Amino acid sequence: MGKTVLIVEDEQNIVDILSFNLEREGYDTLEAYDGNTGLQLALEQNPDLVLLDLMLPGMDGFEVCRRIRETGSAVPILMLTAREEETDKVLGLELGADDYITKPFGMRELLARVKANIRRSAMAPVQGEQAQPASGNKLELGRVTVDQEKATVYKDGNPLELTQREYDLICYLASQPGKVFSREALMEHVWNYEGYVGDVRAVDVAVRRLREKIEDDPASPKFIVTKRGMGYLFAGE
CATH class of the missing domain: 3.40.50.2300 (Response regulator)
Incomplete structure (x- = not known):
C-alpha cells in the first residue's frame, strides 16, 4: 500500500x-x-x-x-x-x-x-508499546533511564511525555554520553537527512522543548548540555 x-x-x-x-x-x-x-x-x-x-x-x-x-x-x-x-x-x-x-x-x-x-x-516505536527485546535496550543514566523496549524515557522514575522527535533525539544523544554531536550530525542521524548542510534551527528548537521536559531548570541545563560552537551532548548527573 x-x-x-x-x-x-x-x-x-x-x-x-x-x-x-x-x-x-x-x-x-x-x-x-x-x-x-x-x-x-x-x-x-x-x-x-x-x-x-x-x-x-x-x-x-x-x-x-x-x-x-x-x-x-x-x-x-x-x-x-x-x-x-x-x-x-x-x-x-x-x-x-x-x-x-x-x-x-x-x-x-x-x-x-x-x-x-x-x-x-x-x-518509530509507539511509546509505551512493547517492542521486540534486544540486548542493551535500557540505558541507565543516573536520574534518567531510557527504556528502548517500551520507547519511554524516565526521570527520577517518572515517565516523561515526549514527542517522537524528542524521544529519538534523547536516545541518540544518550547512546554516547559525553560525546558532542554537531547540529548537522543530529539532522543527519535523528532527522534522517543524509549529508544535511542546510538550516539547522529545527535542532535548537527540539533541544529547547526537550529541556523543558527533562531539566530541573531549563535555563541551566544539566542533562542536555550545549558545547559552544560545537553542538550538544548528554551529560546526565
Missing part, C-alpha cells in the same frame, strides 16, 4: 507540481486549498505526511499544525513558507512541525525530506 502525502497549499500551480512529482515517486496525494479543508483531511484521512503552507485562507498553517498536534497525532509535518523571518520558522517548529522548507525550494531536496520523515515515522 502506497504512502499518502497531504498537500495543503492555496497556489494551484504549486499543488500541481508537488502532486506530479510525489506521484512519480510512488506516493498517493491528497490536496487541500485552504486551512479548514486541510485540517479536516489530516484528521479524517490519516496521511503519512503533511506538506503545510503557512499562508492559507480560512485558517493559517500555524493553527492547522497546532490543532493537528492537539489531537495527539504524530504525523510528520513539513511547513512550506515563502517567509524569511526567523520568528515564523521557530513558531512553526514550536507548534509541532517537524521541519520547514522555504520557497522557492528544489524538488530533490523536498522529496528527500518527505522520504526521510516518512521513513522515520514508519520505523
